[in-house]
Structure formats: C-alpha cells, structure tokens
Amino acid sequence: xxxxxxxxxELFRQAGIPVxxxxxxxxxxxxxxxxxxxxxxxxxxxQVHAGGRxxxxxxxxxxxxxxxxxxxxxxxxxxxxxLPVQKVLVAPIVDxxxxxxxGMIMDRESQRPVIMxxxxxxxxxxxxAATTPEKxxxxxxxxxxxxxxxxxxxxxxxxxxxIKQVRAAARIMEQLYQAFVTNGATxxxxxxxxxxxxxxxxxxxxxxxLDDNVVERRPDLEALRDExxxxxxxxxAREAGLTFIKLDGNVGCVVNGAGLAMATMDLVKYYGGxxxxxxxxxxxxxxxxxxxxxxxxxxxxxxxxxxxxxxGGITRTDDVANGIVAALxxxxxxxxxVIRLTGTNEDEALAxxxxxxKTALKDMDEAVKQVVRVAQEAA
Amino acid sequence: MSIFVDRETKLVVQGITGRDGSFHTRQMxxxxxxxxxxxxxxxxxxxxxxxxxxxxxxxxxxxxxxxDASVIYVPPAFAIGAMFEAADAGVKLIVCITEGLxxxxxxxxxxxxxxxxxxxxxxxxxxxxxxxxxxxxxxPGNICAPGNIGLVSRSGTLTYEVVDQLTRxxxxxxxxxxxxxxxxxxxxxxxxxxxxENDPDTEGIVMLxxxxxxxxxxxxxxxxxHLTKPVVGFIAGQTAPPGxxxxxxxxxxxxxxxxxxxxxxxxxxxGIAVMKRPVEVVDLLKARM
Numbered sequence: 185x186x187x188x189x190x191x192x193x194e195l196f197r198q199a200g201i202p203v204x205x206x207x208x209x210x211x212x213x214x215x216x217x218x219x220x221x222x223x224x225x226x227x228x229x230x231q232v233h234a235g236g237r238x239x240x241x242x243x244x245x246x247x248x249x250x251x252x253x254x255x256x257x258x259x260x261x262x263x264x265x266x267l268p269v270q271k272v273l274v275a276p277i278v279d280x281x282x283x284x285x286x287g288m289i290m291d292r293e294s295q296r297p298v299i300m301x302x303x304x305x306x307x308x309x310x311x312x313a314a315t316t317p318e319k320x321x322x323x324x325x326x327x328x329x330x331x332x333x334x335x336x337x338x339x340x341x342x343x344x345x346x347i348k349q350v351r352a353a354a355r356i357m358e359q360l361y362q363a364f365v366t367n368g369a370t371x372x373x374x375x376x377x378x379x380x381x382x383x384x385x386x387x388x389x390x391x392x393x394l395d396d397n398v399v400e401r402r403p404d405l406e407a408l409r410d411e412x413x414x415x416x417x418x419x420x421a422r423e424a425g426l427t428f429i430k431l432d433g434n435v436g437c438v439v440n441g442a443g444l445a446m447a448t449m450d451l452v453k454y455y456g457g458x459x460x461x462x463x464x465x466x467x468x469x470x471x472x473x474x475x476x477x478x479x480x481x482x483x484x485x486x487x488x489x490x491x492x493x494x495x496g497g498i499t500r501t502d503d504v505a506n507g508i509v510a511a512l513x514x515x516x517x518x519x520x521x522v523i524r525l526t527g528t529n530e531d532e533a534l535a536x537x538x539x540x541x542k543t544a545l546k547d548m549d550e551a552v553k554q555v556v557r558v559a560q561e562a563a
Numbered sequence: 564m565s566i567f568v569d570r571e572t573k574l575v576v577q578g579i580t581g582r583d584g585s586f587h588t589r590q591m592x593x594x595x596x597x598x599x600x601x602x603x604x605x606x607x608x609x610x611x612x613x614x615x616x617x618x619x620x621x622x623x624x625x626x627x628x629x630x631d632a633s634v635i636y637v638p639p640a641f642a643i644g645a646m647f648e649a650a651d652a653g654v655k656l657i658v659c660i661t662e663g664l665x666x667x668x669x670x671x672x673x674x675x676x677x678x679x680x681x682x683x684x685x686x687x688x689x690x691x692x693x694x695x696x697x698x699x700x701x702x703p704g705n706i707c708a709p710g711n712i713g714l715v716s717r718s719g720t721l722t723y724e725v726v727d728q729l730t731r732x733x734x735x736x737x738x739x740x741x742x743x744x745x746x747x748x749x750x751x752x753x754x755x756x757x758x759x760e761n762d763p764d765t766e767g768i769v770m771l772x773x774x775x776x777x778x779x780x781x782x783x784x785x786x787x788x789h790l791t792k793p794v795v796g797f798i799a800g801q802t803a804p805p806g807x808x809x810x811x812x813x814x815x816x817x818x819x820x821x822x823x824x825x826x827x828x829x830x831x832x833x834g835i836a837v838m839k840r841p842v843e844v845v846d847l848l849k850a851r852m
Contacts, residue, residue, distance in 0.1 A: 290666050292746050292776045292813075295673050310818065327670040368665050370746075397639070397812065398665045427810045431802075442744060442810025443718020443773055446799035450823075451840055453802045462803070464810040467719070495720045495727075497689070497703045527703065527723070548724060549842045 185394045187408045188231040190273045192372075192390035199363035201356050201374075203387050206275030212256040218274040219252035225277035228255040233413050234265040242269060245277060267413055278388060283376035284343045285309050285320075286353075286387075288360055290370045290395075294324040297364060299331065299357060301339045305376035331361040344379070352385040353377065367405060368398025417480045424476040426465060433458025435559045436481035436490040436519075438474070440465050440499045448493045448552065457556035460487045467498045474507020475514065482517055489520050489559035493548055496527025505533035509540050520558045524551030564764035565693030565738040566713065566755065567656060567682065568632065572697050575600040575621060575630035575654065577637055577645045579611050583660075584636035587701050588615070591634075594704040596697045600624035621645075621652035632656040634690065634699050639663040642686060646672050650681045657749070658699045659685035666812070669747040676749065683749025687811070689719040689741035702726075702739060710735015712848065713759035715752055716771035717744050717778075717811070721799060724841050725771060732845040737765040744811025746775070752782035760790050767793050767852045769844060770835070772826055774800030775814045779826040783833035793851035795844055796835040798823045 187195075190208040197203050205222060208231065209215045219226045230242030237243055242264055244255035252274065262269045283306035291298040302320045304312045312319055321342045325331050336354035344350050356377065364372045373391040380386065399405045411419050421428030427442065431449075435457045439445035442464045449459035461481060465473050481487055494504050504525060511517070523544040525533055530546075537544055545551040574591070578584035579601025588611065592598050600618055601611045607619030618624040621633060633649040635642055635657065642661035649657045657676070664686050676683050684691055690700010695709035706723055708730045716722040722741050729736060740755050742748055752770060759765045768790070772779035779798065786794050801823040803809050805816040816822050830837050836847045 290670075290746065292778070295747050296670055297667075326674070327667070328674065365667055368667050370666065395666050395812075396808065397663045398667070400663065401640070429804070429807050429809065431804065439720075441718060441720030442814060443716070443721035443771070443799050444724055446773060446801075446803060446809055446814070447721050447724070447797075447841060449803070450799060450801040454840060459802055462807075462809055495723045497720060497723055498701055499720075526727070527706070549840060 185396055185399050185409060186233045187392050187394060188233070188271070188410065189229065189390050190231055190271070191408045192392035195363050195367055195392060196360070196387060196390050199359040201359045201363070201387050202385070203390065204275050204278055206273055208271050208273050209256070210271055212253045212260065215256035215272060215274050216249045216253035219246065219249040222274065222276050226252050226274050227277055228252055228259055229273045229275070230259050230262060230264060230269040231271040231273055232264050232267045232269050233410070234267055237264060240264045270412055278378065278386060279381050281379045281381045283378050285312070285375050286357065286360065286377045287373040287375065288364050288369070288371070291324065296324040296327060297361070298322055298324050299339065299361070301343055303343050309375065325361065331358050333358070346383065349379055349383065349385050356385060356387065367392070368395040369393065370395050417483050421463070421480050424473065426463060426473060426477055426480070428480060429462040430484065431459055431461055432486070433460045434486050434488040434563060435555055436460045436484065436487040437493065438463050438465060438477045438481065438490065439493045440467065440495065444493065444495060448491070448548070451548070451552040452491070452556055455553050455556040457559055460484055465499070471503050471507035471510055474504055475511040478508070478511040478517060479515065482519070487519055488562040489522065489555050490517070491551060491555040492521065492523045492525065493551060494525040494527070496525065496530060500529045501525040501527055501533035502529040502536060505536040508542070509536060512540060519562065522551050522555040522558060524548055564762050565696055566758040566762050567684070567738065567740065568691055568693050568697045568699050570595070570597070570696040572632050572699070573597050573599045573628065573630045574699060575602060575624045575628070575633045577602045577621065577633055577635045577649065579603055579615065579617060580606055581636055585611070587636060590704070591698055594698045596699060599628040599630050621648045621654070625652045625654060630654060632699060633658070635659040635661055637661060643668045643672055646683065647675060650676050650679050655681060657681060657683045658688070658690045659683060660688065660690060660700055662687040664745065666745070666747050669745070673747065673749065684740060685743040685749060687745045688743030689722060691738060691740045693738045694736050700741070702741065706730055707739065708735035710737065711764055711766040712736045712769060713755070713762065713765040714739040714769040714771070715755035716741050717773050717813070718771055718799065721771055721841070725769060725797070725844050728842060728844050734845060734848060737762055744813050746813040752778055753785045756782060756785055756790060760792060765792065767795070767848050769848070770794055770796045772796065772798045773811065773814050774798070774803050774809065774816050774823050775821045777821065780829040783829040783835060786835055787833040793848070794835045795838060795847045795851070796830045797838045797841065797844070798826045798830070
C-alpha cells in the first residue's frame with residue numbers, strides 16, 4: 185500500500201528523523217492560514233499516489249500566504265495521472281546547500297532490506313542508476329543485527345565531508361531503518377536529503393510503501409489508507425475479502441487463484457477480448473463471496489459478458505455453483521454468463537446449475553473463446 | 564525418483580487440529596503420505612483420527628517419530644514462529660502453506676533456515692507432490708499421475724490447470740512444486756531446476772512464472788547454462804497493469820521491470836519453449852521429448 189508524503193513524513197518524524205514543519209490541507213483557505221502560521225515562504229505540494237508531481241504542476245513555491253492560497257487553488261483543481269488532487273501539504277521553504285538521495289527497499293534478490301545512498305539527489309534515482317551507477321552506494325542489511333553504526337557512517341561518508349553532517353546523516357539512516365522495520369515497509373525514500381546553509385541535515389521529502397500483509401493487522405497503518413484513490417468497487421471487494429482490480433475491458437472474470445486469474449485475463453486478450461477486471465475469489469469455499477463478486481462485476485456498465493473460471497481444489501465447485509444460484513436469486517444479471525468449472529465436487533455443481541437452467545464447460549480454452557465471442561456480439 | 568519428497572518422507576503436521584490442517588491431513592493420508600506426527604500445543608498425548616500421535620512441540624514429535632519434514636497450516640500470526648520451531652527441531656524440509664506473512668519477518672526466517680541447512684518451500688504456496696509417492700500440502704492428488712515431467716510454479720490453481728492437461732494427455736509427473744507467490748520465498752525456480760536436472764526420472768520440465776521480480780530471468784539464465792533437459796515455460800500476467808498487486812504479493816510490475824514481455828523474452832533467449840496458452844503445454848513438451 186502506498187501512503188501519502190504527509191503520512192510518510194509523520195512516520196519518519198515518529199522515528200526521530202528531522203523533517204521540517206508542515207501541515208496538510210484540503211482547501212485554499214486552510215492553506216493560506218497554515219502559510220501565515222508557518223511564516224515566510226512555503227511550498228505547496230499535491231498529495232496524490234503518483235510520481236512526477238512537480239512536472240504536472242503539483243508543486244509550487246509561494247512567498248506569501250496569499251500566494252500560497254493562489255497556488256493551492258490551482259493545485260487542488262489538478263488531476264495527476266487520473267487522480268484528482270484532494271489534499272496538499274504546506275511546508276516552509278528551506279534554503280538548500282546540497283541535495284542527496286537516501287532510500288531503502290525490500291530486495292527480492294538478496295532477500296534483505298537494501299539501503300541506497302547517492303550524492304546525486306533531488307532527481308529520479310532510476311535515472312542516476314542508468315547514467316552514473318558509480319554515484320550510488322548500496323548495502324544489504326542483515327535484519328538480525330539491523331543497520332550497524334559503522335555501516336551507516338561508511339555510507340554517510342559517501343555523501344558528506346563534514347563530520348557533523350556525516351554523523352547526522354548516519355543517524356537519519358539508522359532512524360529510517362527503524363521506520364522501515366517497525367512499519368513493515370517495502371520502500372522508504374528521502375529524496376532529497378538536504379543540507380542547509382547553516383549545516384543542518386534534513387529530510388524534505390518522504391515516500392513510503394507498506395507491506396499489505398502488515399497493514400492488514402495494524403489498525404494504525406490501515407487508517408492511512410486513502411480510499412478516494414481507489415475505484416468504489418475495489419473498496420467493496422477488499423471489505424468482502426476479495427482481491428479485485430478494475431480494468432477497462434468488457435469481459436468480467438471471476439476466478440479462483442491469482443495465477444489462474446492472470447492466465448485467464450491473458451487468454452481473454454489472446455482471443456481478441458479485453459478483460460474488465462482481475463478477481464480472485466481465493467481458496468476458501470464460500471458462496472457469499474461469489475455473490476459479492478458478481479455484484480461487484482455487474483456494477484461496471486462496460487461489462488458485456490461474465491466468465492467464471494474455477495478449478496476446484498480446496499475451493500469446492502458446488503459452493504461456487506450455489507453462489508451463482510444465490511446471486512441470480514438476489515439480483516438480475518443482464519449480461520450472459522459463461523461458466524467453466526472442474527475439480528472438487530463438479531458433478532454436484534453441474535446438477536445445481538442445471539436446476540436453474542445453466543450449463544458449464546469443463547475446458548478453460550473453450551470457455552474463454554466462448555465468452556469473448558458473446559461479449560463481442562453484445563457490444 | 565522425484566525431488567524433495569518421496570515415499571520415505573516422514574511428515575509432521577504443524578496445526579494438525581485446525582480447520583485447514585485437519586482437512587488436508589486427511590487428504591494427505593488418503594494419498595499415502597507418511598504422516599507420522601502432528602503438533603498442536605496443549606494437545607500433546609492425544610491422537611488425530613485415532614491414528615496420528617499429537618505432540619506439544621515439533622522437537623517432541625521429531626524425537627519420538629523421526630519426522631524429517633514438516634508442513635505448516637497455522638494462521639499467519641503463528642507461521643513465522645512455526646518455521647523457526649521446525650528448523651530448530653531438526654527437520655530438513657519445511658513446507659509453509661500459510662498466506663499473508665510479513666516480508667520483514669521472512670527476512671529473519673530465511674537466514675535461520677539456511678544456516679541449518681533446512682529447505683523451505685513457500686510460504687503462500689500449495690506445497691509439493693511426487694505423484695504415487697507422497698504429497699505435502701494441498702495440491703489435489705487426483706489430477707496428478709506418476710511420470711517423468713517435473714513442474715515448478717509460483718501459482719496454485721494455475722498449476723492444477725496445467726497438471727490436469729499433462730495428466731489427461733498421458734504425461735505423468737515426477738514432482739510438482741508450488742514455490743509460492745510471495746516476494747521472499749525459500750525454494751526458488753533455480754533450486755527446482757537443479758533438482759529436476761539431477762533427478763534421473765525427470766525427462767522434461769515445465770516452469771510456470773508470473774509478473775514481478777526477476778526470478779524467471781535468473782532461472783532462464785540458469786537453464787541456458789546448466790540444463791540439458793527440455794524446458795517449457797509460461798508467464799501469467801501479460802494483461803496486468805503496472806504498480807498493482809495481482810493477488811500474489813510478489814506479482815507486481817514495478818516501473819518497467821518485472822513485466823511478462825521481459826520474462827517471456829528471457830525464456831525464449833534461453834531456449835525455453837514459451838506457451839502462449841496453458842493448453843499448449845502438452846504439444847510443446849511432446850515435440851521436445
């Protein structure tokens with residue numbers, strides 16, 4: 185789960201990282217008031233889950249509270265990468281003497297958190313990696329010991345010459361690691377980490393992504409979720425324990441298992457169709473989940489046909505069949521449904537479906553071909 | 564022959580009295596797996612289905628029964644501890660079915676297991692089956708048949724789909740391994756490829772990958788340099804949008820990396836026959852064996 189900059193700033197602050205003051209606002213009037221309170225120039229930054237905010241006009245400097253208000257008026261009307269800007273962060277302008285990069289990711293290859301620093305800060309780190317990889321310093325952290333002081337100092341010496349700044353940066357690295365571990369992050373980034381003309385080392389940007397499996401069991405982190413950035417159907421699905429991602433096509437897909445769900449979408453595309461969604465009903469046998477799945481898919485007016493692709497293992501196909509029957513009983517589904525099911529209790533499932541005049545195919549390839557054809561006819 | 568489990572494997576089930584644990588223990592026993600012990604703290608001394616002795620700790624189970632492999636069906640909050648416990652008790656193979664584990668916790672478990680020479684399959688996986696010999700996990704036994712195809716996959720039901728195709732067309736399997744859909748896993752593609760290459764009864768290999776990470780690309784490189792047996796591959800997620808987690812925590816395209824196109828190209832470069840549809844697995848294998 186991605187969190188906003190103002191939320192990441194707060195988690196960084198909790199870990200002790202020096203972050204300039206700043207407040208979040210939703211209206212230009214609030215922005216003006218915050219700017220007045222902070223005094224001096226401020227930066228107004230769009231809070232959306234998208235990169236390239238600066239280029240999109242989502243970051244503006246203002247020298248007075250009035251200018252800040254005007255900047256907020258513009259930014260709060262923006263849509264950046266399809267996401268309407270609903271919140272802005274207002275923070276004091278700090279004078280910048282140097283900019284560096286400090287980041288941490290969960291690295292799949294070394295199976296450890298990896299810390300990365302670079303004296304080339306303030307710009308896209310992937311660009312630095314591509315053009316001047318020698319300017320990036322990396323270290324895989326052994327989670328049993330954490331980031332050791334000498335390791336942090338070693339990295340900090342790659343950034344600064346002044347020993348005070350080296351010590352300050354090393355401390356920030358250790359604090360960032362704490363924030364990373366305690367919040368189950370998969371990514372934490374300070375870009376840029378700056379020095380001021382007075383010699384202070386500060387984090388003036390904050391980015392964090394969290395492990396969904398940690399968020400699930402931590403109400404304090406769950407509270408950081410911004411549902412306005414999600415399609416309403418996705419929120420509904422998550423609450424029902426379904427994994428659902430809305431797409432732009434017209435073939436609705438209900439599948440058990442993530443890999444099979446992806447393969448089903450791919451096959452829809454292979455036969456010339458476009459999937460309307462990714463939906464994994466999971467491994468458990470629960471007819472109620474099937475009802476919710478159908479309800480969510482039929483919310484999408486683009487959907488012209490629906491495919492069930494169920495390979496019963498732990499999932500009992502008769503439970504799925506019961507779910508389909510229950511759904512059809514509760515609300516009308518106006519588009520054709522193609523059902524493919526095989527595996528555990530398939531004979532019972534077929535009998536249940538026959539009872540309501542439905543048939544099912546056994547073969548995935550056949551079923552996908554058929555649903556694509558039906559969707560095209562209806563379109 | 565087979566890889567990682569066979570008819571000699573003596574299994575202890577962690578969480579044997581739970582809802583999932585009890586259901587799948589019965590399925591494993593019906594299949595012929597040697598389930599020698601179960602563990603549920605507080606129920607030591609009882610028997611599961613009047614047959615399998617239950618112990619309070621894995622250490623007790625290993626000491627009394629000589630169990631050398633463990634399967635974990637406990638809820639996510641206990642699964643990390645269950646892996647530490649099994650490794651400490653001396654089993655050599657741990658299969659963790661449990662889904663929803665924190666990646667940060669896995670970073671601590673993995674080196675603990677590696678130092679003790681313990682193989683982990685999973686977490687968030689369907690387990691492993693060596694058809695006709697033993698199944699450890701939740702792969703339905705009835706769709707498998709003994710034979711000489713080795714299969715390794717990051718998925719569950721997609722594995723069943725492909726195994727079913729193989730079996731219905733007379734291609735039995737030496738072993739089928741579901742390595743799991745998480746970003747950090749114990750056994751990876753390369754471990755399985757190496758084992759299948761060294762298994763005299765495996766003659767052809769199927770590798771089912773998906774978007775996210777670079778495991779498939781590294782596996783392709785390994786195939787190019789070390790494998791003599793034919794490999795057929797598939798990548799799920801060609802239509803997946805970037806930046807979204809497609810069910811599996813590991814199935815996410817980050818920036819422009821981890822895409823299906825990139826992985827399929829790596830497969831083709833390494834001489835792996837790429838299936839465009841799951842149904843093509845049979846013809847591609849038969850043409851190469």
